[in-house]
Amino acid sequence: MASTEEDGSVEEKENNNKKRTKSAIALAWLTFYNIAMTAGWLVLAIAMIRFYIQRGTHKGLYKSIARTLKFFQTVALVEVVHCAIGIVRTSVIVTSVQVCSRIFMVWFITNSIKQIQNEESVILFLVVWTVTEIARYSFYTFNLLNHLPYFIKWARYNMFIIMYPLGVVGELMTIYAALPYVRKTGMLSMRLPNKYNVSFDYYYFLIIVMLSYIPLFPQLYFHMLRQRRKVLLGEIIVEKDE
Numbered sequence: 585m586a587s588t589e590e591d592g593s594v595e596e597k598e599n600n601n602k603k604r605t606k607s608a609i610a611l612a613w614l615t616f617y618n619i620a621m622t623a624g625w626l627v628l629a630i631a632m633i634r635f636y637i638q639r640g641t642h643k644g645l646y647k648s649i650a651r652t653l654k655f656f657q658t659v660a661l662v663e664v665v666h667c668a669i670g671i672v673r674t675s676v677i678v679t680s681v682q683v684c685s686r687i688f689m690v691w692f693i694t695n696s697i698k699q700i701q702n703e704e705s706v707i708l709f710l711v712v713w714t715v716t717e718i719a720r721y722s723f724y725t726f727n728l729l730n731h732l733p734y735f736i737k738w739a740r741y742n743m744f745i746i747m748y749p750l751g752v753v754g755e756l757m758t759i760y761a762a763l764p765y766v767r768k769t770g771m772l773s774m775r776l777p778n779k780y781n782v783s784f785d786y787y788y789f790l791i792i793v794m795l796s797y798i799p800l801f802p803q804l805y806f807h808m809l810r811q812r813r814k815v816l817l818g819e820i821i822v823e824k825d826e
């Protein structure tokens with residue numbers, strides 16, 4: 585009996601040790617990740633400001649920052665893994681929609697269609713993403729380090745109220761601007777007959793993507809409003825399984 589209790593407590597201690605080690609590794613990784621992402625988006629912000637000051641125009645801005653943007657936005661796919669393995673308490677679905685829609689905007693719209701890279705709407709979503717991400721990643725970093733200045737917490741949970749709709753406007757206007765080029769060139773489309781016997785029209789796919797913002801965006805926005813109430817106003821919110 586005594587030995588069983590002893591075994592139990594040894595096992596418990598081992599489990600606790602494992603948990604502690606895992607959470608220490610997770611903590612170290614998240615701290616590194618968030619510092620790197622804050623730095624990445626800061627580099628983007630500085631590059632955009634410098635470009636505009638030197639050239640006095642937004643034309644060519646996307647091209648000048650494309651590499652850095654593609655790198656840091658693509659790396660954000662890791663955030664879906666963070667949720668999936670449970671090292672951050674966020675819904676995999678909400679995070680996937682957010683990250684995938686951004687990656688889609690970068691790779692399959694802005695990067696693929698050179699003719700739209702100088703649209704004002706591209707600059708709109710780039711500026712909005714950059715400001716938001718600097719606030720978001722610095723919030724996570726300082727929070728993990730237990731030294732969170734109030735203004736960063738305030739910025740994280742207030743700026744999105746304006747920034748989110750603005751970002752969506754920029755993204756939708758950019759996709760809209762891409763439509764004529766997609767239709768004219770037939771890019772990324774497959775017409776019948778072909779050896780796979782499959783037909784895909786990127787033009788209509790983009791229209792479906794634009795329409796999908798109607799049900800999906802409110803869910804992200806309301807998720808953030810709930811987070812805001814929880815963090816800023818201390819409300820206890822029982823989340824449904826997502």
Ligand SMILES: CCCCCCCCCCCCC/C=C/C(=O)SCCNC(=O)CCNC(=O)[C@H](O)C(C)(C)COP(=O)(O)OP(=O)(O)OC[C@H]1O[C@@H](n2cnc3c(N)ncnc32)[C@H](O)[C@@H]1OP(=O)(O)O
Binds near residue numbers: 614675720728747800
């Ligand atoms: C194939 C094509 C598909 C296309 C589909 C098209 C449809 C798309 C429709 C949607 C369109 C969206 C367009 C987006 C536009 C923009 O982004 S505009 C810019 C403004 N955007 C924003 O302000 C939102 C920014 N995004 C987010 O905040 C997140 O991505 C989120 C997933 C939406 C919400 O984040 P969430 O993590 O759920 O909330 P938090 O309060 O920040 O955190 C919850 C807890 O998790 C911890 N945590 C999360 N991440 C980290 C991390 N990296 N490091 C450490 N900790 C993290 C966080 O601390 C919280 O923990 P607790 O305090 O313990 O609760």
